Amino acid sequence: MRRISKVIKALPSVFVVGLALMISAMMAYGCERSATNTAKRGKSSTDKAELSIAVASSVKPAMDAIVLAWAKVRPDVEVTVTFGASGNLYAQIVNGAPFDIFYSADTLFPEKLIEMNVGLRDSLRTYATGQLVIWAATATGLDVRRGFELLSDTKVRHIAIANPEHAPYGRAAREAITLAGVAEVATPKLVLGANVEQTAQFAQSGAADVAIIPLSLARTPRLGTSGAYWSVPQRLYRMIEHGVVRIANANSSSVAAEFDAYVAGPDALRMLEQAGLGRSE
Amino acid sequence: MDWQAIQLSLQLALATTVVLLLMGAPLAYWLSSRRSVLATIIESVVASPLVIPPTVLGLVILLAIGPRGPVGRAYESITGGTLPFSFAALLMASLLFSLPFAVQPMVAAFSSVDRRLIDASRCLGAGSMKTFLQVVLPLSIPGICAGAVLTFAHTMGEFGVVLMVGGGIPGKTRTASVSIYDAVQSMEYERALRTSLFLVSISVMALIVTAVLRRRATL
Numbered sequence: 184m185r186r187i188s189k190v191i192k193a194l195p196s197v198f199v200v201g202l203a204l205m206i207s208a209m210m211a212y213g214c215e216r217s218a219t220n221t222a223k224r225g226k227s228s229t230d231k232a233e234l235s236i237a238v239a240s241s242v243k244p245a246m247d248a249i250v251l252a253w254a255k256v257r258p259d260v261e262v263t264v265t266f267g268a269s270g271n272l273y274a275q276i277v278n279g280a281p282f283d284i285f286y287s288a289d290t291l292f293p294e295k296l297i298e299m300n301v302g303l304r305d306s307l308r309t310y311a312t313g314q315l316v317i318w319a320a321t322a323t324g325l326d327v328r329r330g331f332e333l334l335s336d337t338k339v340r341h342i343a344i345a346n347p348e349h350a351p352y353g354r355a356a357r358e359a360i361t362l363a364g365v366a367e368v369a370t371p372k373l374v375l376g377a378n379v380e381q382t383a384q385f386a387q388s389g390a391a392d393v394a395i396i397p398l399s400l401a402r403t404p405r406l407g408t409s410g411a412y413w414s415v416p417q418r419l420y421r422m423i424e425h426g427v428v429r430i431a432n433a434n435s436s437s438v439a440a441e442f443d444a445y446v447a448g449p450d451a452l453r454m455l456e457q458a459g460l461g462r463s464e
Numbered sequence: 465m466d467w468q469a470i471q472l473s474l475q476l477a478l479a480t481t482v483v484l485l486l487m488g489a490p491l492a493y494w495l496s497s498r499r500s501v502l503a504t505i506i507e508s509v510v511a512s513p514l515v516i517p518p519t520v521l522g523l524v525i526l527l528a529i530g531p532r533g534p535v536g537r538a539y540e541s542i543t544g545g546t547l548p549f550s551f552a553a554l555l556m557a558s559l560l561f562s563l564p565f566a567v568q569p570m571v572a573a574f575s576s577v578d579r580r581l582i583d584a585s586r587c588l589g590a591g592s593m594k595t596f597l598q599v600v601l602p603l604s605i606p607g608i609c610a611g612a613v614l615t616f617a618h619t620m621g622e623f624g625v626v627l628m629v630g631g632g633i634p635g636k637t638r639t640a641s642v643s644i645y646d647a648v649q650s651m652e653y654e655r656a657l658r659t660s661l662f663l664v665s666i667s668v669m670a671l672i673v674t675a676v677l678r679r680r681a682t683l
Contacts, residue, residue, distance in 0.1 A: 270649045295651075322532060340546055346632060349649035374549045374631030375638075377645060385631065388523070389530040390548035 313423030398459035492570035522628025573607020
């Protein structure tokens, strides 16, 4: 009895100590960050420019290659790339996250930022186009070339798509299922991933039999070697346009503009195309 | 507010608590009465969900219960159905994830029962089962309640594991915390905050119950 009461008694104090630790850690981190920021800024005026990019995680493979290539063009610029869900990055930018430019997985978030005067109106453009594929792991023995007819197969019990409520690729997947005329059989089989990566994971782990995911994901080595994909015909869904916007009070606005010009150029376009984010195929 | 999701969370938390109390009590009693190496190892394994990141645990569970995993294959050969994306899968994941929250307070409670009372009960002719049910259990009620409350509150707010094995199907596997996440992603911050407030009030209530039990235990 004494031991348990001791444990329970300790709970609130553990809570308070934990909270205090967390707050102090956050403060220390904040100080450190602003300290390095000012240190870097002080330096940047003399030798090195800085560029901070926020990128939707579905664009990661292409953006990694582009940033690497750009480092050869402008070796004097120190680039930091932050990957995340477009919605999370949007919320961070609205609340003052120090990004110079934002590569979203749709056009809605950049447009919202412009509406709020956080994004620069003239900087908005479509930098990539997403395409939809049906993907199945080799281990399932399913032939993805059967396309939407495959979704009606009784062997397919779970179909993973990203949550249509907030994921553009999820919305497109649902649209395609409806237009392909298999909504009635497919809808009860749907399971929803929080984002496209998780959706792919459902199918890769075998928990779901097939997944409807972006071509850019199906092309990654991880999924490319463990399964096969079938491109969903473009008449079945609205194109998933990826928008970019520069942030109004960015620290290095001119460098950001220069970087985006490179992303619009032929070298970067080829890399986007390779990653499955080309204008069309 | 997403009542369907809250209802599902309540169901899941309740089921997890009941099952963990029934299964956890014998385990906790065994752990509290043994000082062997095996008991120490098992105690550490029971505590391990505390240090494993939820999404990692979720992924491991998903792989195990999927049609290619060992648990999933066994389940399919018996029932013919599949486990992932079902309430049963959520329950299984929650049981694993909340195990330390139920077992640890109970171990503490059982081991704090006066050894002499147990010896007296045995001397008076009661078997070990009878001693457990009529001496140890009644004396450990505050600790058991604490375990139950912690398990319940913990399952109510659980996110990472449920997200991985659930698949967010409304009314089936979309719990309150997943619904909050979805609302935030859809920029419906108000809906997210309302549901969050409800979750927080449930957690605070659970902590108040724990505090009351603590007072009772010390009186």
